[in-house]
Amino acid sequence: GAAFALGEAALGTFLILGFTLHNITEGVGIAAPVLKEKRPHFAHFAALALLGGGPAILGTWVGGFAYSNLLSAVFLAVGVGAILQVVYEVGRLLLRDSARSKTPALSGTNLGGLTAGIAIMYVTALLVSV
Template identity: 35%
Template sequence: MIDYPQLLLMGAIAGFTVFLGLPVAILRNVSARVKGFLNAVSIGILVFLISDVLANAWTTVKDAASSAYAGQSSGTIALLDLTVMLAGLGLGLFMLTAYERRYAKALIVASAEPQKVVVSAEEVVDTLDSNRKRILLQRQQVAELLGNPYNLATMIAMSIGLHNFAEGLAIGQSYASGAVSLAVLLVIGFAAHNATEGFGIAGPLAASNERPTPSFLARMGLIAGGPTFLGTLIGSITASTFTKILFLSLAAGALIYVTLFMYNSGRRQTTNDVMMLGIFIGILAALLTDLIVSLGGL
């Protein structure tokens, strides 16, 4: 029998196993083909996570709807579950859209210093007065945003953090309901999954030309893994199906957004064959991890 402090410690450990996959980000002296391959493997892992997260959220919603249809529970609750899932999915998609827009705007403002260009001996024009120049600048800055591996890694970490918060809720709620053994099994299972998720964050960084600093990797680990501890803490205090569905669907929407970005970027980094091979291996690695956890009774 574990006590409450031990539960919180285990919740933290389950989240911070994400650090196990982050050292891949410091790989250097790799070819462009290998960089594209690593990016594709990350995409494959994220594709699996999208499927897994959506399946977990949808199962909860579907069970509530089936129970309501059979007259065993309230139809209002089932409708609210569905509404929360759809709202969370949409919010997850548009949340990162807003983040991207704000980040791109900051880049544009930072670089929008008036520049004087001498056209003739008598005439000086301000290049930023031209709408065409401004549009081209915005497109250039947005392209820089999409190709920035640090920003991409941050968005992935945020998405995984939402997912891990929901996992933490499951751990805490299992403990609060008296199912201590289930809580322990969930910790072990989620810890195994999170190690794979760490590679999903590291992939874009390994594909870049700059080595990330230890402090940056530490921040990514905290953003992605820390919410597991917070979810465990909150889940042990209060149980809410709505909260679980909300954070799972938020994570799904955010992961879809990030994965599409990575795919568009990856197509420019390597050949389609290498891209598909990397995605396949990423999905395979995630599936095998999930299978091993399932066979272990977790």
């Protein structure tokens, strides 16, 4: 929301696309444990979707209509903290799995994924700045 409020439509559009891709992959992780049980009702999935996506919708509206430099800095800091937490947890998982399988943690696949992610990040930044 803040990107659109600042007139950064390209950035806002890329953020929406990025969050959409992220939420699709995250949805599998949320739905998989639920599907182990009996087939849940549609209302159950609707409630999970609201729980997972509702705060993002609310945050977009608040950021678009009530922009504040202070709140922007605070929420960006919270976002950075969340990203660092994910990086930490994925790193621990990677090390634990490599120790269990007795394979190097820095494999070609892992390095390729990291490199592809960085390349996508820079290409996105170039497209947003154009």
